Amino acid sequence: MAPLRGNKRKRKVENNDEEKFLISGSPGDGFGEWWDVLTKKTAGEPSTSRGVDSFRAIFGMSRKTFDYICSLVRDRMMSRTHYTFINGNPMSLQDQVALALRRLGSGNSLILTGDLFGVHHSTVSQVTWRFVEAIEEKRLLHLVWPSTEEELAEVKCKFEKIRGLPNCCGAIDTTHISMQLTSSDQDANYWLDRKEKHSMILQAIVDADMRFLDIVAGWPGKLNESTVHKSSNFFKKCQNGEILNGSTIFLSEETELGEYIIGDQAFPLLPWLLTPYQGKKLSERKIDFNKRLIASQFVAHKAFVRLKETWKMIKGDLWRPDKNKLPRIILACCILHNILIDKEKDEDLEQFPSILLHDPGYKQEVCEAVDKNGSVGRDKLVKYFSGR
Numbered sequence: 001m002a003p004l005r006g007n008k009r010k011r012k013v014e015n016n017d018e019e020k021f022l023i024s025g026s027p028g029d030g031f032g033e034w035w036d037v038l039t040k041k042t043a044g045e046p047s048t049s050r051g052v053d054s055f056r057a058i059f060g061m062s063r064k065t066f067d068y069i070c071s072l073v074r075d076r077m078m079s080r081t082h083y084t085f086i087n088g089n090p091m092s093l094q095d096q097v098a099l100a101l102r103r104l105g106s107g108n109s110l111i112l113t114g115d116l117f118g119v120h121h122s123t124v125s126q127v128t129w130r131f132v133e134a135i136e137e138k139r140l141l142h143l144v145w146p147s148t149e150e151e152l153a154e155v156k157c158k159f160e161k162i163r164g165l166p167n168c169c170g171a172i173d174t175t176h177i178s179m180q181l182t183s184s185d186q187d188a189n190y191w192l193d194r195k196e197k198h199s200m201i202l203q204a205i206v207d208a209d210m211r212f213l214d215i216v217a218g219w220p221g222k223l224n225e226s227t228v229h230k231s232s233n234f235f236k237k238c239q240n241g242e243i244l245n246g247s248t249i250f251l252s253e254e255t256e257l258g259e260y261i262i263g264d265q266a267f268p269l270l271p272w273l274l275t276p277y278q279g280k281k282l283s284e285r286k287i288d289f290n291k292r293l294i295a296s297q298f299v300a301h302k303a304f305v306r307l308k309e310t311w312k313m314i315k316g317d318l319w320r321p322d323k324n325k326l327p328r329i330i331l332a333c334c335i336l337h338n339i340l341i342d343k344e345k346d347e348d349l350e351q352f353p354s355i356l357l358h359d360p361g362y363k364q365e366v367c368e369a370v371d372k373n374g375s376v377g378r379d380k381l382v383k384y385f386s387g388r
Contacts, residue, residue, distance in 0.1 A: 031094055034117040059101050060310055065343040070097050073134035083127055085118045099124060100131035104333060107312030132332040142338040145213050145243065152246060158208035163292040164385065167249045170205040170213055170261040173300035174225045175358045177202055177330060180317045193221030195361055202330055203228050205261060210303035211341050212334045218327035225266040226367040244272040251384040257377060262297045268369035274378050285386045304358035307337050
């Protein structure tokens with residue numbers, strides 16, 4: 001199977017806007033009877049206000065963002081089979097989107113999600129997959145490498161504000177998506193990783209706002225990070241000069257530095273991929289550089305934590321998932337992750353503690369591959385910081 005390739009400000013809500021965001025559970029709002037059932041289970045008691053806070057507690061987003069997602073998937077989800085509740089009532093677009101978001105966000109089983117919404121578990125599976133396909137079709141709206149110099153300049157500016165790294169275009173990292181497979185799965189051994197667990201790898205490049213700019217999902221967890229990286233389209237495009245080939249900057253009158261991304265020591269040192277210095281006896285200048293790079297690359301760690309904590313379907317051990325569909329489910333969760341960043345600009349993106357681990361139990365990999373030109377570029381930055 002081939003892998004898939006701001007400051008907060010307080011909003012003043014006018015009465016008419018508030019009415020627009022309230023949820024009554026009536027057919028006119030596009031929601032079925034499941035709303036009251038879900039709020040009772042989520043809050044422990046019936047929702048009295050049925051307002052924005054209740055909605056956010058259940059779906060992790062505002063009603064406005066929910067409506068935006070509905071607008072993205074409407075044509076795809078309403079063009080074919082129409083689904084119904086167990087009682088025979090038709091499911092509206094909002095019902096279907098709510099069900100899919102709840103399934104992806106909670107990680108609950110098909111049966112539990114079906115009981116919650118009053119639909120058959122097969123309906124949960126079919127509606128969720130149709131939603132995944134619909135979101136996937138909108139990838140280029142929310143998950144794409146910056147296409148203009150202005151967009152990339154903004155990415156560079158935000159990275160430089162973290163710990164001073166100039167001309168940095170992204171941070172790369174990987175995480176494992178765990179699966180529970182049985183001996184009856186003919187390809188179970190193919191997915192065994194170094195922890196003797198079954199998993200699939202997700203590699204991602206993120207910007208300073210934890211937004212995914214490029215992802216690769218689908219490789220078995222037993223592969224190391226550098227191998228997955230070298231197999232990616234992003235690696236091939238960089239090697240061919242198609243990406244990270246933009247403007248260079250002058251660190252001094254004689255020292256020029258091109259565009260690059262940053263990674264940890266699991267990745268090879270390349271002209272366009274800078275990693276920390278390895279070894280125990282490092283100079284103070286190299287130690288300082290490592291601290292700057294590690295602090296800046298940490299946004300990738302936070303992005304994975306936020307992804308898995310928000311979309312719990314890919315956080316736990318998935319029970320015998322369809323390995324052909326899983327990469328597309330991961331992609332859909334990454335797109336939804338970006339939509340929340342793009343649309344929930346007034347909300348706190350640091351809601352998950354940085355001490356959380358996105359890949360607990362996996363030891364740090366080390367790649368010793370060093371490109372001479374990459375070493376030169378890294379040394380330029382060491383000299384640049386030591387002379388400031």
